Amino acid sequence: MRTKSLIPKKINIITLGCSKNLVDSEVLLSQLKANDMDAEHESAKDDAEVIVINTCGFIDNAKQESIDTILRYSEEKAKGNIEKLYVTGCLSHRYKDELAAELPQVDAFFGTLELPNILNTLGADYKHHLIGERLTTTPQHYAYLKISEGCNRPCSFCAIPLMRGKHVSKTIEDIVNEAKHLAAQGTKEVMLIAQDSTYYGLDIYNKRALADLLTALSKVEEIEWFRLHYAFPSQFPEDALHVIANSKNICNYLDMPLQHATDNMLKIMRRGITRKRTEALLEKVKTIIPGVSLRTTMMVGHPGETQQDFDELCEFVREQKFDRLGVFTYSHEENTHAHTLADDIPAKEKDRRAAHLMAIQEEISAELNNNKIGTIQKVIFDRKEGEYFVGRTSADSPEVDNEVLVEAATNYVRIGDFANIKITDCTAFDLFGEVVK
Numbered sequence: 001m002r003t004k005s006l007i008p009k010k011i012n013i014i015t016l017g018c019s020k021n022l023v024d025s026e027v028l029l030s031q032l033k034a035n036d037m038d039a040e041h042e043s044a045k046d047d048a049e050v051i052v053i054n055t056c057g058f059i060d061n062a063k064q065e066s067i068d069t070i071l072r073y074s075e076e077k078a079k080g081n082i083e084k085l086y087v088t089g090c091l092s093h094r095y096k097d098e099l100a101a102e103l104p105q106v107d108a109f110f111g112t113l114e115l116p117n118i119l120n121t122l123g124a125d126y127k128h129h130l131i132g133e134r135l136t137t138t139p140q141h142y143a144y145l146k147i148s149e150g151c152n153r154p155c156s157f158c159a160i161p162l163m164r165g166k167h168v169s170k171t172i173e174d175i176v177n178e179a180k181h182l183a184a185q186g187t188k189e190v191m192l193i194a195q196d197s198t199y200y201g202l203d204i205y206n207k208r209a210l211a212d213l214l215t216a217l218s219k220v221e222e223i224e225w226f227r228l229h230y231a232f233p234s235q236f237p238e239d240a241l242h243v244i245a246n247s248k249n250i251c252n253y254l255d256m257p258l259q260h261a262t263d264n265m266l267k268i269m270r271r272g273i274t275r276k277r278t279e280a281l282l283e284k285v286k287t288i289i290p291g292v293s294l295r296t297t298m299m300v301g302h303p304g305e306t307q308q309d310f311d312e313l314c315e316f317v318r319e320q321k322f323d324r325l326g327v328f329t330y331s332h333e334e335n336t337h338a339h340t341l342a343d344d345i346p347a348k349e350k351d352r353r354a355a356h357l358m359a360i361q362e363e364i365s366a367e368l369n370n371n372k373i374g375t376i377q378k379v380i381f382d383r384k385e386g387e388y389f390v391g392r393t394s395a396d397s398p399e400v401d402n403e404v405l406v407e408a409a410t411n412y413v414r415i416g417d418f419a420n421i422k423i424t425d426c427t428a429f430d431l432f433g434e435v436v437k
Contacts, residue, residue, distance in 0.1 A: 009083065011039040011122065012048035014073075015137075016066050017056025019144045019193050019229075021089055022137065025054045028088075028115065030134040035124035041137040049083040050122070051076075057091035057163055059331035066091045074105035086110065088118055090163040112164055131174070133181050139382055141416035142189040142398060143182050147175055147213065151195035153232060155259075156270045156338040157302060157330060160195055167196065169204050176216050183222035188416070189380060190223050191397060196232045198240075211239035218247035224418070225380070227397060229255040234272035236281055241288040251394040254285060255295040260302070260309070261316035268304040270337060275316070282320060293395035295324035298357060301350030302330040303341035310353050317360055323368060324401050325361040327354045362428045369402070369426035376436055379404045379421045381413045389413050391421075393431075404431045411435045 011032060015025040025041060032039035040048070051073050055066035070087055077085050084107050092099065093111035100109055110118050116126045136143045150165040151158075170178075179190060194200065201209025217226055226249060228240075233256055244250050260266055263274050273281075285292055298317070300310060317325065329350040332343040381391035382398065388405040391413070396402050404421055406413065411434055413419045421433035 009038070009049040010043075010047060011037060011050040011052060012043045013039065013041045013052045013054065014069060015042065015054045016069060017054075017058065017062055017090065019191065020146055020195070021054050021056060023134075023144050023146045023193070024089070024112070024115075026134045026137055028052070028054075028118065029137065031115070031119055031127055032122065032124055033135060034127045035119075037122070037124055046081075050086070051082055051084070052086045052088060052118070052122075055087060055089035055091035057089070057094045057159065059328065059333070061331075063091055070099075070103055070106065074103060077105045086118065086121065088112070088114070090160075093163045094159065133178070136182070136185065136187070138398070139416065140186045141380065142191070142382075143187045144191045144193050145175065145178055145182065146170070146193050147197060148194040148200055152199060153196055153272075154270045154337070156268060156341075157299065157333065157336055159333045159336050162335055164195060167199050167203055169200050169202070169209075171204065172209070172213050172216050175213060176220060179217055179220045179223060179226075183220060186416075188223065188418075189225040189227070190217075191227055191229055192217075193229045195230065197228060197230050198232045198236050208235070208237040208240075210237050211243045214240055214243040214247065214250060218243065218250055221249065224249055225251050225394060227251040227253045227255075227394075229397070231256045233258055233278055233281055238284065238288070241285060244292075245289045251293075252289050252291055253293045253295070253395060253397070254289070255397070256285075257297040259297065259299045260305075260313060261298075262309045262312045265302060265305055265309050265313075268338075268341075269299075269302060293323040294320075295326075295397070295401065296322050297326045297328060299328045299330055300353040300357060301345045303338055303343055303345070305330075305345065314357060314360055317357060318364070321364050321368070322361070323395060324365075325358075326400065327357050327361075329354050365402070366426070366428040369428065369431055372423045372431060373426060374423065376420050376422050377404065377431070377433070378418055379406075379433075380418050381406075381415050383415060384408060389415075391419075402429050402431065404433055406433055406435065 013025050015022050029039055029041050056062040073085050076082050086108050087106050088110040092109045096109045119126050148169040150167045151160050152167045261275050377393045379391040379393055381389050383390050389408055391404045420436040422436050423431050423433045425432040
């Protein structure tokens with residue numbers, strides 16, 4: 001058991017879930033540092049007296065990871081190894097009262113919009129002048145930039161509006177200033193994130209202003225790669241595609257979560273689009289942005305998904321040959337529209353469908369990667385791992401997409417720098433190459 005002292009407490013922030021949560025933790029860290037407090041993000045040392053857990057509450061697996069993490073630190077507090085334990089983020093926002101009743105070791109629970117309250121509890125003042133500035137916890141050369149908060153979409157399965165509220169856009173000026181601040185810190189690649197990036201601007205400019213935002217960001221030339229994530233397909237602003245196609249520092253990359261492909265499931269999921277319109281949009285994207293890398297996610301096992309629906313989804317994925325694809329199994333979330341439906345597809349069947357769809361994507365990815373052998377790719381390098389330098393092409397976002405491996409014994413690159421790499425071999429989800437001298 002640690003002995004208590006009057007020395008200022010060290011604070012360790014633990015982040016679970018998505019990149020949007022990571023940005024929230026970075027903002028909290030920046031505020032604490034500005035108050036001259038000893039704070040770290042996921043410190044390697046087990047020496048913090050105060051723990052702040054930023055939780056995820058999106059689907060069952062994420063919620064369980066959050067609960068397990070809270071329980072772990074609750075035990076440490078019970079042993080006297082930490083003095084204070086605080087919980088924030090999506091799970092805390094959504095289940096605050098229930099969690100407080102079940103987890104008495106936690107000193108306080110906070111919602112997603114309670115940063116000033118967290119700071120006050122930790123003995124810090126909210127520094128308004130830091131808006132748009134933050135300390136990043138990612139490698140110095142890349143960072144995430146949140147362009148809006150919340151979501152107005154009525155998707156049947158999604159609890160995000162319950163945890164994050166309605167859509168609120170940042171102004172173009174604030175986002176550009178944040179990008180410039182990141183560039184001044186040495187950031188070379190910025191991932192633009194939101195719950196729904198295609199809704200951007202409707203609340204403050206009375207129009208979809210994603211194209212205007214991208215145009216303004218493209219002038220921040222110190223950032224070599226911007227990439228756009230989480231673009232909702234319904235009512236997609238076509239003018240944004242032209243900006244991507246004509247901007248040197250915006251990657252020809254688009255993350256567009258489609259979730260499904262049959263009219264039956266798109267209607268049940270309340271996605272506001274049909275298969276025909278989806279296919280027309282994808283064709284438009286590929287026409288306007290030649291060579292675009294398309295990433296999507298699909299959901300299987302949603303109530304109402306028949307075997308025919310799933311078979312048609314598999315057919316759709318084979319036809320479209322997405323560059324990148326992820327699969328979620330449906331999670332039955334309280335207070336969502338889908339929760340009024342029977343969750344009657346067994347977990348094993350959901351997992352079977354997910355595995356089958358990913359097997360299809362593995363074949364597609366292997367084919368696409370094989371076509372890259374012999375080409376020269378511009379690659380940014382993230383880390384050295386074992387015998388390899390590991391990087392990514394402009395078609396790949398950190399942690400979720402393919403990687404490029406270069407043997408360290410015969411090649412040299414600097415972490416955080418770009419290099420031209422000749423692709424010499426591949427697996428289904430990785431490329432191998434050598435530096436072009």
